[in-house]
Amino acid sequence: MKVFYNICYNKIRQLDPLNEALLKALYVTFPSCLALGVWMYTRRPFDVLFVLLPTFMALLGFDYTSIYKRILVVFYIALLMGISGFIFCVLSQHRIYLLFCFCIITFLSFSFFYTVACRGLSLMVILFACAGGWYAGIYVFIETMIGFIITAIWIVIFDFLFYRYRMKTSLIAGMEIILQSYKTVTLGNSSASTINRYCDADYLTFEGSKCIAKDHHTFISKVLENDRDKLEYKLFSACLHINKLFEGKKSFSLKNNNYALFASNFYLEFIGLFRSITMFYEYDSVRGLFKSFSNQTEHIIYNIYLRLDNIVISMKQNTYLKNAAIEPVLYDKWKLDIEKKLEENSTSEKHLEQLYKTFYGLNCFISQLERLECFLASNTIRGYSYKEELKR
């Protein structure tokens, strides 16, 4: 049973590492279901719009990270829909005028605001289905406003329930990506397939059809011939995706806002690791030289990998970081050895520059890792510990 569970769990993680797809499906479906529930309970003769609009409105507001902005956008959409629905109902007897006005609006909006035009007009068009007359117009307006209230309530509930979860999973996924790319870059272990799974799942397939996603991959593999470049690009895309979650996040709940502060601090350390990796992407080409400079190199590199692995495990298990494998003496000796050799300038200038860059990158990576370890030694991924809260 456990084996079966593990297979399913891994498969789902592979397809949807952040559970974003599941959350988004829930986010999209629930407002309509809520509206359907209201319709069934009240037995009011609502139009089909009443059931469909909340989903459309929620979907259009999904991209906004701040909850206030999201509700404001949904309100604007509802207002636009309500007013245009009212006008359509009133003018339903003068369809030629209506068509003429609609064509002018379409032309102007597509000329200047393409994205807004597509979304706004596709919602407005649905209102053509409304019955004519003043009474129907007012009724549509009321329906739209009730739809807005349902959507706003759901947005607040969704934010309250899943805010922390989304941040936590993205931090874990981010650290996993760092771990895998470090492994690929330094240990020469081709685990690009593991990197792929993150990128194939969601990060590289932005909204749109799969044909675009497929073309995307064709494009990447055609344009970036070097595997290292592809890996770097994928890592970059994954980080961009995670970035979105931390951009301008604001919640109604104080607890969520506190967690956002914690997650942002964690994220700063994480992004530092990501930047440092960029400095030693070419490690493969100077691996031999590093080995010849110090016989501790391989040990240090493997040690960093273990430390990263330790961090990921503790994050997944929601525990404080224990046994952080810091070996300062060994590390200082290694650093001195390399610095000495670099000062000797025994290799060619090109290699020397690359060596220095890689060495510097590794140093940055290690110091960043130490900071992250200190952070996780006093806090779990759940948020600030009691001591930290007191300090703050």
Place this chain on the structure above:
Amino acid sequence: MKLCSFYSMIQKMQRACCITFAVGVGTYLAFAFKIPHGYWIPLTILIIYIPPGQGNAIKRSSDRLLGTIYGLLLGFLFVKIFMYSNYHWGYLLPFIWIFTFYVYYITTEYWVLCIVIGMFIPIIMAMTSIFTEDIDSVLVSRIFCTAIAAILVLVAEFFIYKNISKHSARLKSNASALFNDMGKGLQILTDHLIEKKKVMNIPELVRLWERTSSFEKLHNTLIYEFEYKENSDEFFSYIFRETIKLCRVYRELICIVNNNDISEFKEAEQGLLKKVSDTISSKFYSMAIDDIEKNNFQASKDSLHENIFCLKKQYDKLSLMSLWCKNLSEIAIIADRLDSYIDTNIK
């Protein structure tokens, strides 16, 4: 750089005309022939053009049509087999809906979304209708409207204005935003390096995020543009590769700023550093705006390389600053290459 002339307002208006034609004809047909649920025609047309996947109209239209047919069939079977015998089966609908949306968000296949919509909307319509509306007639009108909409989109795409859903319009603005951010970013980073500050505080990061998100936007545009085989693929690949390189170099610069162990800068060094970064930034700004400032940059181009050479000479010994100088010269070279490449390739 001829970014401004790359996609003119006239082309935008041509595109708007074309879409207005399709939507207008669709709406007219719906009104004139009193097609039941006729608003589905303009709705489908508008949805096909929704970005970011609005390119490739044939694929999207056929996906829409096929997805709708499959969805309607599934919906029909669900209602006629399960719900017909026991209406309690209807309570399963929300769960099926969540599951199918989940499948859509995992696969991001447009036809899966069409199946979801095609399956549920007619069922909900039949359920919530005040008059007893037969689901069969809803299904038939849905297929009919989708087919008309798909035909109208194809007519607009092939007979009125080719490449109606081209992404080039976004390329201009996105490339401008990226170059602007690159220029701004370099100035911020140089200031931070001199003042020994870290790029850690949130407002700074947000500013840098904006830069990366502008890269993302540009890069999405390039990828969608790639679908149009008649465009020069090499052109987009080149811009893509070069912008990726630029981002990498910037990341390295941020890493240096955040792990800066340089004791202090002399005044002359500071001046030189600022001068170089300002010149490169102005180059980026000129690339983002238009040709006017370009001439000014041509004049300062030689002095830029001279200044970089001076900087490099000062930090001849292997150090953090030599890395910084190397990155600066790399940025200057890439910017130069990009500028001249776009100049020669955009007609």
